Amino acid sequence: MRVLITEYLRINLDTEMWECRRCGHEHISARENYKRGMLVYDRDPTEIHKPLLDTKLYERTYSPDPKWCRILEYYCPQCGTMVEAEYLPPGHPPLYDIELDIGALKLQWKDREEVKEPVIGPDLALEKVKNNRALHAGHEHGHKHGQQ
Amino acid sequence: MHDKISAEEQALLDKFLADNQLFLGPDPEIMRNHATTPRSKAEDEILKKGLDPHQVHRVRGLINAALSEAFTMVNQMGAAPGAKWGDLVTGIYTAQGDLTMIAPHGIIAFAACCFYPIRFIIKNWVNDPTVGVKDGDGFIHNDARYGGIHNTDQSMMMPLYYKGELVCWLSSTIHEGENGACEPGGMPAAAESKYDEGIKMSPFKVVENFQLKRDLVTFLQNSVRDPGLQLEDMKVKLHAVMRLRERIIAILDQFGRDALMGTLRVHLEDTEAEMRRRIREMPDGTTRVLQFMDSTLRENALQKISLAITVKDDRLIMDFRGTAPQFLNRSVNTNIASFKASLCTGLLQNIWPDLPHTMAVMSPIEIITDRNSIVDAEGEMPQSMSLMPLFKGCVVWTIPMNKLNYSVPHRYSAVIASQYDQAATFIYGGLTQHGDVTGNFCADINGNGQGARSHADGEHSVSPVFGFMCDSGEHEINEEDTPIIRLGAQRLAKDRIGWGKYRAGMGYEQVATARGSGMWGFMTGCEGSKFPSAQGLFGGYSCPSYQLMKIKGINIFEELKKNPKVVEVFDIVELMNKRPIPGGKYSSHDMGMTFELCNEGEIYMICQGSGGGYGDVLERDPALVMKDLAEDLMSHENARDIYKVVYDEKTLVVDEEATKKLRDDYRKERIRRGKPFDQFCTEWVTPEPPAHIPYFGSWDNPREIYATTMGQRVKMSADQLQGAFMLNPKDLRIMQLESEVERLQVELGAHRNAER
Numbered sequence: 001m002r003v004l005i006t007e008y009l010r011i012n013l014d015t016e017m018w019e020c021r022r023c024g025h026e027h028i029s030a031r032e033n034y035k036r037g038m039l040v041y042d043r044d045p046t047e048i049h050k051p052l053l054d055t056k057l058y059e060r061t062y063s064p065d066p067k068w069c070r071i072l073e074y075y076c077p078q079c080g081t082m083v084e085a086e087y088l089p090p091g092h093p094p095l096y097d098i099e100l101d102i103g104a105l106k107l108q109w110k111d112r113e114e115v116k117e118p119v120i121g122p123d124l125a126l127e128k129v130k131n132n133r134a135l136h137a138g139h140e141h142g143h144k145h146g147q148q
Numbered sequence: 149m150h151d152k153i154s155a156e157e158q159a160l161l162d163k164f165l166a167d168n169q170l171f172l173g174p175d176p177e178i179m180r181n182h183a184t185t186p187r188s189k190a191e192d193e194i195l196k197k198g199l200d201p202h203q204v205h206r207v208r209g210l211i212n213a214a215l216s217e218a219f220t221m222v223n224q225m226g227a228a229p230g231a232k233w234g235d236l237v238t239g240i241y242t243a244q245g246d247l248t249m250i251a252p253h254g255i256i257a258f259a260a261c262c263f264y265p266i267r268f269i270i271k272n273w274v275n276d277p278t279v280g281v282k283d284g285d286g287f288i289h290n291d292a293r294y295g296g297i298h299n300t301d302q303s304m305m306m307p308l309y310y311k312g313e314l315v316c317w318l319s320s321t322i323h324e325g326e327n328g329a330c331e332p333g334g335m336p337a338a339a340e341s342k343y344d345e346g347i348k349m350s351p352f353k354v355v356e357n358f359q360l361k362r363d364l365v366t367f368l369q370n371s372v373r374d375p376g377l378q379l380e381d382m383k384v385k386l387h388a389v390m391r392l393r394e395r396i397i398a399i400l401d402q403f404g405r406d407a408l409m410g411t412l413r414v415h416l417e418d419t420e421a422e423m424r425r426r427i428r429e430m431p432d433g434t435t436r437v438l439q440f441m442d443s444t445l446r447e448n449a450l451q452k453i454s455l456a457i458t459v460k461d462d463r464l465i466m467d468f469r470g471t472a473p474q475f476l477n478r479s480v481n482t483n484i485a486s487f488k489a490s491l492c493t494g495l496l497q498n499i500w501p502d503l504p505h506t507m508a509v510m511s512p513i514e515i516i517t518d519r520n521s522i523v524d525a526e527g528e529m530p531q532s533m534s535l536m537p538l539f540k541g542c543v544v545w546t547i548p549m550n551k552l553n554y555s556v557p558h559r560y561s562a563v564i565a566s567q568y569d570q571a572a573t574f575i576y577g578g579l580t581q582h583g584d585v586t587g588n589f590c591a592d593i594n595g596n597g598q599g600a601r602s603h604a605d606g607e608h609s610v611s612p613v614f615g616f617m618c619d620s621g622e623h624e625i626n627e628e629d630t631p632i633i634r635l636g637a638q639r640l641a642k643d644r645i646g647w648g649k650y651r652a653g654m655g656y657e658q659v660a661t662a663r664g665s666g667m668w669g670f671m672t673g674c675e676g677s678k679f680p681s682a683q684g685l686f687g688g689y690s691c692p693s694y695q696l697m698k699i700k701g702i703n704i705f706e707e708l709k710k711n712p713k714v715v716e717v718f719d720i721v722e723l724m725n726k727r728p729i730p731g732g733k734y735s736s737h738d739m740g741m742t743f744e745l746c747n748e749g750e751i752y753m754i755c756q757g758s759g760g761g762y763g764d765v766l767e768r769d770p771a772l773v774m775k776d777l778a779e780d781l782m783s784h785e786n787a788r789d790i791y792k793v794v795y796d797e798k799t800l801v802v803d804e805e806a807t808k809k810l811r812d813d814y815r816k817e818r819i820r821r822g823k824p825f826d827q828f829c830t831e832w833v834t835p836e837p838p839a840h841i842p843y844f845g846s847w848d849n850p851r852e853i854y855a856t857t858m859g860q861r862v863k864m865s866a867d868q869l870q871g872a873f874m875l876n877p878k879d880l881r882i883m884q885l886e887s888e889v890e891r892l893q894v895e896l897g898a899h900r901n902a903e904r
Contacts, residue, residue, distance in 0.1 A: 003431075003555045007602065007649075007686035007763050039822025042832065048790065049680065049692035052643055052721050053736060060695040060736040062644055065678035068442065068450060068841055071689070072832075075822045080815025082687040082764040087680060089440065089450060089841060091834030093848045094825075098551050100433035108431060112557060120603045121559030124501035125616040129607075132234075132253060132617045 001114050003105060005098065008076070008083045009034055013106050025078035033096045035074060038083060040094075043071040045087070172350070174293040174483075174527055178267045182488045183511045184246045184416050191242070194410040207403055207411040211240060211249055214395030218388040219251035222320055225388075227380035230300075230323030232625070233591040234618040238392060240412065241317035245270055247507040248316075248412040253617040256496050256505050257297050257538075258321040261489040263507060264295025265351040266305055266317050279353060283309040286355025286386055288368075290327065291348040292486050293527050297614075298534050299345055300325050300334035304385035306355070308393055310400045315409055318392050320385040325588035328372040329532060331743040332577020332587025337445035337673050338742040339530040340477040346532075347371040355386060373577070373585050419508035424462035426500065427512060429556050434458045435548035439540050439683070443675035444478040445533055445740030447877045449856070450679065450837075451480075451522060452845030453540050457548045465514045466491070469866060470850030473518075474525040476871035481525035482534035482541075484517060490541030491515070493614050497542065498567070499549050500560050501616070518853070520869035522844075529871060533673055539569040542613040546599065546760075547683055565599030565606070565652060565685035568757035569613050570674035570739070572596070572694070574632070574660055577743065578668035581631050590632070590658075591621025592756060598653035599759035600646065600688055605772070606653030606759045608640055631665035634658070635704065636718030641755040643721075643782050647790050648688030648761025649768050654781065655694075655756030659718045661704055662746045670752050672696055674739035681757065688761030696739045696754050697724055699732040703749030720753045765790055766811045770802040844872065 001013045010021050011030045018027040018034040027037025044066050051061035064087075072094060074084040086094060153161070187195065218238040222231055230236065237254030241247050245266035250259040269287055273279040287305045292298050303321040307314050329336040329346030339345050347368065354364045360382055368382075369375035400408050439453040451472035458465045474481045482490075492510050496503060503509055517524040523537050543566040550563050572595070577587035596613055598606035612618050623634045636659030646652030662668040675681065680690040697720055707714045707729050715728055727734055732751075739754060746752060770793045776782045777800055787793050792814050794806035823831075837843035842856040846866070853864045857872040864870060 005555055006551060007554075033825075036825045038825055039819060040825050040828040040832075041818065041822045042828075045680070048647065048689055050643075050786070050789075053724050057734070058724070058736040060677060060693075060738070062692050062695065064680050064693045067838075068448075069440075069679045073818070073822075074687075074825075075815075075818045077819060077822070077824075080818040082766070082818070085684055085687055085689050087440070087683065087690055088438070089679075089843070090838055091832065092438075092837075093833050094829065095436050095438055097436050097548075098433070099435070100431050104432035115555075115557050118554065118563075118602065119557070119559045121561045121563065123562040123564070123601060123604075125497055125561070125564075126598070126607060126610065128253075128501065129611050129616050133619075 001109055003109060004115060004118055006083070008081055011100070011102070011105065013109060016102055020076045020079060020081065022081045023076060023079035025076055030100070030102050034098060035094060037077070038074040039077050041073045041075070043073050045069050045071050172272050175268060175271065178264055178271065179295065179483070179485045182485070182507070182515070184420065184508050185244045187413060188244055191409055191413040194406045195413060197406070199407070199410045199414060203403065203407055204411045204414055207399060207407050208249070208415060210399050211396070211411070212252060214392055214399070215240060215249060215251040216253070217395065218320065218392040219254055221388040221391060222322060222384055225384045226322055227377045227384070228322050228324045229588050229591065229621070229626070230325060231381065231384070233594055233621045234615065235323035237321050238388060239319045240396070241266055241319070242412050242416070243314050243316055243409070245317060246416055248415050250505050254505070255615045257489040257493040257614055258301060258303070259319065260492040260507050260510070261295045261297060261485055262303050262305065262319050262321060264485055265289040265303065266319070268294055269305065269351050273353070281307055283307070284355070284357045285353055286389065287351050288354040288382070289349050289351040291350055292531060292534065293483055294350050295485055297486055297489060297538065298335065299327055299348065299532060302349070302381070304382070304389050305351070306389045306393065308396055310397065310405055313405070315400070315405055316396065316412060318389050318396070320388045322381055322385060324377065324381055326372050326374040326377060326586065331671060332373055333575040333589050333671065334587065335535065335575060335589070335673060336532045337479055337671060337740060339479040339532045342528060342530050345530060354382070358390060360386060373587050415504060416506060416508040419504045419506050420511045422503065423509050423512045426560070427459060427464045428462045429558070430459050430552045431555055432460050433552070435551040437544065437547040439544060440679045441536055441540065441675045442677065442679040443738055443740045444475060444480050444874060445536070445673050445675070446478060446742065447874065448678060448738065449842045449844060449874070453523065453537065453544065454846060454850065455544050455548060457552065459552060462512065463514065464512060465516065467516045468521070468523055469516060469518050470846035470853070471518060471521045471523055472844035473853055473855050473864065473869040474520050474522050474529050474871045476529065476873045478874055479530040479533035480536040481522055481529040481531045482537045483527065483531060484524040486534055486538060487523045487541050488515060490538040490614070491544070494542040494545045497613070497616055498546050498564060499553070502560055518866045518869055520871065535571050535673065536675060539571065539613050543567055543569045543682070547685060550685055563602035563685070565646065565648070565688055565760035565762045566682045567599050567613050567759045568596040568655055568682045568691055570676055570681055570694070570757055572655065572674050572739070572754055572756045574658065574752065574754070575671045575673065576630065576632060576669065579665050580629065581664035586630065590626060591619065592658050594618040595620040595656060595756040597655045597756065597758040599682065599685070600648050600650040600652045600762035602650070602762055605650045608653040609656050609756055610653055631662045631668050633661050633663050635661060635751065639719060640781060641758070642780060643786055644692050644694070644755060644758055645782060646682060646684055646689055646691045646758045646761035647765050648684055649763025649765065650761065651768070651776070652682070652691065652759035652761050654758045657720050657753065657755050659720065659751060659753045661749055661751050663705060663748055667745065669743050669745040670741070671743040672739055672741045672754055676757070677738040682760045684760035685762050687764040689765070690760050691758040694739055694755050694757050696737045696741055696752070698735050698737065698753070699723065699729060699751040700735070701750070702729050702732040703747070704729065704751055705749045720755070723753070766792060766814065770795070770804070770807055774800045774802060
């Protein structure tokens, strides 16, 4: 039995290991920080959020300040999929972001059926926005608009 | 004096102290409790008798309709710009002041903190012979320290008596804007103490016999820059609440007191039970997130918000310890009650929008903070720009809750990365072209880009983080009322995107100037100019950083008269790089700007932002990349460098095979350059924050908090936080320039000596 934890991570309840959802690579024990099973790269944020203004003319160019902010990119060591992009000040300890109680997880899934592909939930907030816009369009102009 | 006193003496002493309290300030007993109160005796009796669920459903529907009608009244008649775009709410509360329901399109947060002033009124004014609470009374309030998001919002609260018994409370709240603060528009970033924040209304009676008391209205009008607005909206809120009252009385007449009171209570209890059920569905454990805010709106300062969410059975604990300490003389603090209201908003907007919009969703949640931190600031701290931490509170759920929620077999709502979380709008003030004094803000605050979803790209400029029902307004209306002219608007900010397998919704550019005013100015209140604000999810990137651009020293109207083609298109990047307007002083700044005068025809430019991206960029469907290019949302450089797609630039036809190879090679490149985590940490982690960053908050140990106060870095115990005192940026600039002048004078002297 495997439990999906993120887009790229799952926990194998039988082996108690973190696994890659793309290539099946076993990262590390599910009782550990999964990041310990990853490769990490310190990315200059200006390579991702490139300067849009002339850097000779301006200091602030829509790029983050690389002296204040770095991107830690976490890769699956087997397939190279990027599992996380963590924005931190230089030198800040990476966050232990997922720490699950594996014993409790096993109990919780004892009677559940395995989920192999994630369910897609309805985007309820967006539906409300669209309903309200349709309502507004009706009020303003007295005629119906097509669904936005 | 002796230490031991009898019970009788103690009771006498307690009564004496209660009767002679010097100042009825914000009451910690009220302000620190976000849970619903237990059933009253009356409610308990009603619920024990049992309620017909069909009737409850019917009554709930009628209350909803009544709230919606009152909301529409305020929306249509309100004078405040905020009212026109939906920045308002109407709500109904139990007799004890628990928020039960709001209008379906209302702002959750407003009502989720309005129960605090109602509880204050119940505790202090009901039995006070000089005040009292009776049928026909209405109370006003705006100070967030007594409950509220921030002091721009004003509420009208009214008790509803039926056959002599107080059965519920009703309210209406609008973001009014102007409130007589040291800067126009009601959200002064320049406030250095709470006494710079303008009028601070504790809850007081301003309506008797359903009529506004003119003497008090006059006092309030006299305290703000826009007396017309003050009067009009007090009337609008009062009459909306009175209409709501009529409708609720009709429900009482039809169904009886028990049906109404029982429905209100059962609605709270059912919601809380459903919250606990959903919490129990999630795995036990802890997920964590860090948010970094890079500005106090006066200077750059990196402030950390740290959150650990722990689920254990049906308990959910939010632990914010390790967060930055409060500022003594900067306005970006918030009190804990306002912060909890933003959490309530975020939960209902981003995680479970299908749950009833009531305070009961927060009841099962335990919240832990460090006292005197930026999210739990003490009452004397200025907090007029509390929007900074509050907007973070709205989106703080997204990352850790998706990490807890992803495994749950039933999904109640889509998995979405963080929405853009800045108040990216122009705040303005001055003399209008009609000769009126005004101060307020533009509706662009409601145009935040949506975060990317696990199944689709985010929507552009979808809504504000605090309400999915708000509209971004019509510039024509604004141009009729104020001297603001939009030179460019609603142009999506090309290349400013939270990248990912699914990209975020983008924000749009705002290019503004002023015309026809003797005196006009703007301010902006955003951070995220150095450190991006909206976070990506599961390998998606954050939004970029955003800045404020200016073209000063010109009058664009004169330039256009001279040469109508001087500016081809009001596009920020083109204007700044090509500099087409001769004689203009072009500059780029942080997006936090205190109020500044804008001469006629000078240009100010900001952007609404993108949300965070979702998933690995290498998994983005090349067809979606081509679609973004075709829609001119991004440049070819980013299509190639970020998404690694091989295609023909002219035809946008993708070479699938070459793209696959390029992406496969790039994955190998990642594996080559990445370092094992433990080794990486040994090289990366430093024992404390870099010396060049004014850093606020914990580093490796949540019990040790760093701050920079009076220019010096200090380290404090999290249990004994002190506020940070910031030096005046102008004084610092003068010091820098003086030392520069001194250095140049020495150089000049040496040069002259050498010439001799």
